[in-house]
Amino acid sequence: MRFNTVGLMGKPAHQGTNISLNALIVYLKEKGCRILVDEKVAANLPDGDFEPKEVHEIGAEADLVIVVGGDGNMLGAARILAQFDVAVVGVNRGNLGFLTDINPEDFDVQLDSIFNGEYQTEQRFLLEVDVYREHQLKSSNAAVNEVVLHHSKVAHMMEFEVFIDDKFVYSQRSDGLIVATPTGSTAYSLSGGGPILTPNLDALTLVPMFPHTLSSRPLVVDANSVVKIVVSADNAENLQVSCDSHIVLTVMPGDEIHIRKNHNRLSLIHPNNYNYFNVLRKKLHWGSKLF
Amino acid sequence: MRFNTVGLMGKPAHQGTNISLNALIVYLKEKGCRILVDEKVAANLPDGDFEPKEVHEIGAEADLVIVVGGDGNMLGAARILAQFDVAVVGVNRGNLGFLTDINPEDFDVQLDSIFNGEYQTEQRFLLEVDVYREHQLKSSNAAVNEVVLHHSKVAHMMEFEVFIDDKFVYSQRSDGLIVATPTGSTAYSLSGGGPILTPNLDALTLVPMFPHTLSSRPLVVDANSVVKIVVSADNAENLQVSCDSHIVLTVMPGDEIHIRKNHNRLSLIHPNNYNYFNVLRKKLHWGSKLF
Amino acid sequence: MRFNTVGLMGKPAHQGTNISLNALIVYLKEKGCRILVDEKVAANLPDGDFEPKEVHEIGAEADLVIVVGGDGNMLGAARILAQFDVAVVGVNRGNLGFLTDINPEDFDVQLDSIFNGEYQTEQRFLLEVDVYREHQLKSSNAAVNEVVLHHSKVAHMMEFEVFIDDKFVYSQRSDGLIVATPTGSTAYSLSGGGPILTPNLDALTLVPMFPHTLSSRPLVVDANSVVKIVVSADNAENLQVSCDSHIVLTVMPGDEIHIRKNHNRLSLIHPNNYNYFNVLRKKLHWGSKLF
């Protein structure tokens, strides 16, 4: 595959990001690419040979999108770009990132390889969450990392039932429930005691938050399952579902929440020498090679 | 499918088991089945219209094997029966069991349904573990629940490297490592802090035992991965791999241990009303339905 | 000690509680006691030989206060009664309680023993929390179970430094921090992974909530320590300190929170056959005696 039209996105108003974006414009121009730049970052760049575009337009027209920033920026981009058939790669301008693995220092060497076809493509699936009230769909959204059901107040218990593919699993009193993808298994879910799912695994993890029953444990289920959460009608009113800690949907007592795999996929590309476990090991201070 | 030849196995020298085995012989005789009884339990039964057989013969000749006892008895039977194309069902004579879900009180009602074809079949995969010393295979075995690498002495640290599909994951100093199947995820792995994997999940979990690095976390990987553990040459000599806490293989410093899915499957059958989560909920005192 | 003046408090507008309160009035009248009833529950009781009083008056005048309800009602009562020199005992009308150990069915037998002097007294300490802004005390409160610093929004990270007796311990990015007494160690702190501290222990536990650093662990410190939390000035504005999940204090970026033992004590009395571990064992489904 040849990447002819390349989109650029990034952390807005961030100096390091702007430096990388400028360098990328020069680099891509030399390659003869058509360059589309997210209008939110284009404003801060000197005029040049690129077209400012809205993100959905970039998704529709680009063959490749380069996202400059941290994992948070990639998450925001991914939620939109997954709707399109476009490859995405990240240049890291944040902390050590799981999703942004190109080093800004020598991005040209790594992009050269990618333009030469030396890369691996990972399909990362997203979740779709639907909130039903009396059998009517009230709201809907998507998540790359996780969907979290929780109280709108911290440290307030709620009560709900969980079903997997319509089989009753448990009722729970807790602060809430995290449903995470493999991508999200190294994010909030991990802080809550969830396991790490390798990115290629077709599975979800359900992690209880401060459960009242101490024998509650993280559950890992097939990603093709439908997770249904029925919120007890006895709860106080202020409940929420949040997607990737960004989007918040209102949940009322008695509501049903359905979480399932979204049909969209994020096509994340990595240089051929990429090893998922290297990042994990550095982040978590795991032991390096002995011999 | 019609079950014409039925094998019977069970907990040896256990009164409740013998009562159930006798009742089963009467029941199966009425159905017109040919009955094969594991010679280890046959000796304790009154003479009757059945053939005492060695377990491998039962596996080869029976269409259905009924195992009477607890999960431990089922595990022992499963390790052998998985080598054959035979359906297996458990009658519970131990504690509440994950694998033995027929109630001995009304086994006939439940077996009637099964003989009428009203049942679900679950394929449970096994693990195969191979120990290599200087590139030579030294020993090999299979596990239904889990393979555990550990010191032969409790509370003694060992050091090893883990690779998934030849990608380096981490080196670890710990008391050992548990590699569990979904079936085993509710057994020893769970006591060690591992997640629960639903039985249909094609995944393994790697759970560190008393890891020196406190940010070590359970890892869930695709069951088609090869897990390679390289034991540091610096370890003291006494290391072991155990399969389902029964079989013990000797491991020497410098050895490589390869763990992968075994090509055998256990065909476990359940009455149609079986719900895996019911057992889990009772075992773990999880909350029951609210409404 | 002879209990001449007895206060009665309880869960308001709760049928079972009212039944017990009425029975207690009859019982105490027979003993010749002066009876003070919390005015919030007195309104729902038939007229009788008792004096409706505000809780602070009860604390000041009574020798013994009997609280009818669950642990939540006892907590509310305890926060006030700890300011006075008065013995407190609980009659359980909620779920199995840690603090309310008199069974309503045969309360008379158990109270007879207590009136005969056959009881044990436990001193449970409280925490005091002070919020300082630019070295000025802005607000202050007390907690029986725990003080929790957290975001006002769920699943939002905050950043803060912790000092014990002015020694720097760590900085942390997390959803917040729980500082619990032994009494609170079986409540919210336990759901968050904290250890159980026996009631007689003069210690506090600090339990991180969803910490970003995975090697964060519960810390147990001397209860005579001063725990100082300095909230980073970089946090968003909406932070909170909550006491026993009831009282909420506002915290601004840059604020300092001081948590120390309150000089008040709750004098909780128990029948002589009381065993703290019995309640724990039942609540947590721990194993009972083997022999």
Next chain:
Amino acid sequence: MRFNTVGLMGKPAHQGTNISLNALIVYLKEKGCRILVDEKVAANLPDGDFEPKEVHEIGAEADLVIVVGGDGNMLGAARILAQFDVAVVGVNRGNLGFLTDINPEDFDVQLDSIFNGEYQTEQRFLLEVDVYREHQLKSSNAAVNEVVLHHSKVAHMMEFEVFIDDKFVYSQRSDGLIVATPTGSTAYSLSGGGPILTPNLDALTLVPMFPHTLSSRPLVVDANSVVKIVVSADNAENLQVSCDSHIVLTVMPGDEIHIRKNHNRLSLIHPNNYNYFNVLRKKLHWGSKLF
């Protein structure tokens, strides 16, 4: 206090340790001290102005003992030296240590301060464990870090009852039980999920190993309690109690194990700038100061 007679101990046959020991001999000679050297390390040192001694003699005669090595060496020394009235300080020649906080690079600066009286003394208590068989004391030992009851085989369940001050706590099926001091709370107990107890805390922690009941939690009790463990008579024979992973006592089914505070104390001295939490923070990669 003036340290006139100084003992030297260390990791045997370890080059770095020997370099430090030689330098210490020169340093102490200049101070005019009488120097006693553990005969196990003296053999590897060039002749000099010191007296080779057995460790008990060093304990009896020295005012100060300097232990060169890692925490393991300090543990071994501490078990003996705690029987004597002698101050102990560690020079670190292992990994980052909790007990050996003098840096070998500039040990003279730090020892100068100590000889000038600028130091803090910490009293670390030890545990005593007694194994009773049919009410007869069979064996006894002491531990600085922890006493562990466990199977002699890894991953084999055992069954026992625990009593605190003769109050029944729970029965448990598990791989064993760790009873740790504050000193030991950062060692094996921590790997097993136990809390960190600050060194000045007069408390013990009981940490279950791979408990069958998933709601088992670490328990923190007053260090003046007697922990009694009654091993079920139904266990298989091979059980053990180990002290600091070094001493192993045999335990038979039906035995009683009593664990209590030993009357000996280790007098550990630290330079005045010592902060326990600095070591903890480095070991556990906890966050450093923000401002």
